Amino acid sequence: MEPLSDRNLPAIACHNIRTEYQSTLQRPILNGIDVQINHGEFVALLGMNGAGKSTLLRSLVGLVPIQQGEIQICGTSVEQRHIGEVRKNIGFLFQGGALVDQLSCLDNVLCGCLGELTTWQSLWGFPKSDRRVAMQLLQKMGLQEQIYQKARQLSGGQRQRVAIARTLIQSPHILLADEPTTGLDISGINQVMDSLAEMHSRGLTVVVVLHDLALATQYAQRAIILDAGKVWYDGDCQNIERQFARLQSLSQFQSANAA
Numbered sequence: 001m002e003p004l005s006d007r008n009l010p011a012i013a014c015h016n017i018r019t020e021y022q023s024t025l026q027r028p029i030l031n032g033i034d035v036q037i038n039h040g041e042f043v044a045l046l047g048m049n050g051a052g053k054s055t056l057l058r059s060l061v062g063l064v065p066i067q068q069g070e071i072q073i074c075g076t077s078v079e080q081r082h083i084g085e086v087r088k089n090i091g092f093l094f095q096g097g098a099l100v101d102q103l104s105c106l107d108n109v110l111c112g113c114l115g116e117l118t119t120w121q122s123l124w125g126f127p128k129s130d131r132r133v134a135m136q137l138l139q140k141m142g143l144q145e146q147i148y149q150k151a152r153q154l155s156g157g158q159r160q161r162v163a164i165a166r167t168l169i170q171s172p173h174i175l176l177a178d179e180p181t182t183g184l185d186i187s188g189i190n191q192v193m194d195s196l197a198e199m200h201s202r203g204l205t206v207v208v209v210l211h212d213l214a215l216a217t218q219y220a221q222r223a224i225i226l227d228a229g230k231v232w233y234d235g236d237c238q239n240i241e242r243q244f245a246r247l248q249s250l251s252q253f254q255s256a257n258a259a
C-alpha cells in the first residue's frame with residue numbers, strides 16, 4: 001500500500017448523493033446519502049433487500065451515475081476524469097468472487113494487476129516481483145497449498161479468499177465487499193470474514209455489505225443501515241437488532257397505511 005498523501009482526509013465522503021429517479025420505486029435509488037468513513041474503519045453496510053446497498057458501493061467506484069451531490073475517495077472526486085486515480089485506491093469484491101475457473105489461484109490473483117502491465121510485460125508475462133507478491137497474498141489468505149490449483153477445484157470460502165487476494169494485489173487503501181459471504185457455510189464465512197479482519201488490522205479500510213446482523217456485530221465497529229435509499233441508522237453495532245426491529249415495524253406500518 002503506497003502511503004496516503006493526506007490521511008486526515010476521509011477515506012470516503014458522500015455529500016447528499018442522489019441517483020436517477022426510478023419510476024418503479026417512485027423515488028431515486030439513492031435519495032440524499034450523507035456519509036463519511038475515515039481511514040482504518042471497518043463498516044458493515046446493512047439494510048433490507050432493495051434498500052440501495054449495492055448501488056451505493058457501485059457509485060463509490062463510478063459505476064452508477066450520480067444525479068446530485070458529490071463523492072470523494074481519499075479527497076479525489078469520483079468523476080470520469082479522475083476515475084483511474086479513484087479506482088487505484090479502491091478494491092471491489094463482487095458477490096461470488098468472479099474467478100476464472102480454468103486458471104490457477106496464482107494466475108487469478110495476477111489478473112488483479114492486468115491493468116498495470118506495460119506492453120512489454122503483456123508480451124512476456126507478469127514480472128517476477130508481481131508473482132512473488134501474489135504468492136505472499138495467497139499465503140496470507142491461508143492458501144499456500146492451493147497456489148497452483150485450478151480455481152474450479154476450490155471451495156466457496158477458498159474462492160472468495162482468492163478473490164480478496166486478487167483485489168489486494170492492487171494495494172488499495174479501501175476494500176468494498178458486496179455480500180462476500182453469500183452461499184458459504186459457517187467455516188467459509190469465518191474464513192472470509194477473518195481474512196477481512198486481518199487486512200483491516202493491517203490498516204485497510206473495509207466496507208462490507210452484510211445481511212447477517214450477528215456477523216456485523218462480531219466484525220465491524222460501525223453499522224450503516226440504509227432504508228429506501230437513505231441512511232436510517234449510522235452508529236455502533238451494539239443495538240443493530242433493535243434498530244432493525246424498529247425499521248421492520250415502521251415498514252409494516254407504512255404498508256398498512258398505503259393499502
Ligand SMILES: Nc1ncnc2c1ncn2[C@@H]1O[C@H](COP(=O)(O)OP(=O)(O)OP(=O)(O)O)[C@@H](O)[C@H]1O
Pocket residue numbers: 022025029047048049050051052053054055056
Ligand atoms: N441497474 C439497475 N437498473 C434499474 N434499477 C436498479 C438497478 N440496480 C438496482 N436497481 C434497483 O435499485 C434498488 C436498489 O437495488 P440494490 O441492488 O442497490 O439494493 P440492495 O440493498 O443491494 O439489495 P439486496 O439486499 O437485495 O442486494 C432496487 O429496487 C433495484 O431494483
